[in-house]
Amino acid sequence: MRRGEEFNSAVRKGGRSGRPTLVAHLGMRAPDLRAGEPPLVGFVVSRAVGGAVVRNRVKRRLRHLMRDRLDRLPRGSLLVVRANPPAASARSERLAAELDVALDRLLRRRESSTTRMEG
Structure with missing residues (x-):
């Protein structure tokens, strides 16, 4: 993602999941x-x-951690990952675990909202 409008759209209109490092x-x-x-x-x-x-x-x-997780994202989605200061000293395993938790939460919320809209 390179365009400011895409970043703004994801941050302002999308779901958010916070963790200590990201x-x-x-x-x-x-x-x-x-x-x-x-x-x-x-x-x-x-x-x-x-x-x-x-x-x-x-x-x-x-970026390296996201490569393995891209297939989990729905087509047409915009994901912004913002690093918090503890990310600088965090081990890769911790970053990966927190990224997984954040993605799981966002995808679960998205599934439940689309299910409610359809049902």
């Missing part, structure tokens, strides 16, 4: 705007996490 926001593209396209993922790592080297390391680690 916060995940899951939104959907508008139905008429490429809804059948593959999911897009963006990362936000602020200066509060650390200097440029630390921020880039955190982004690389999160």
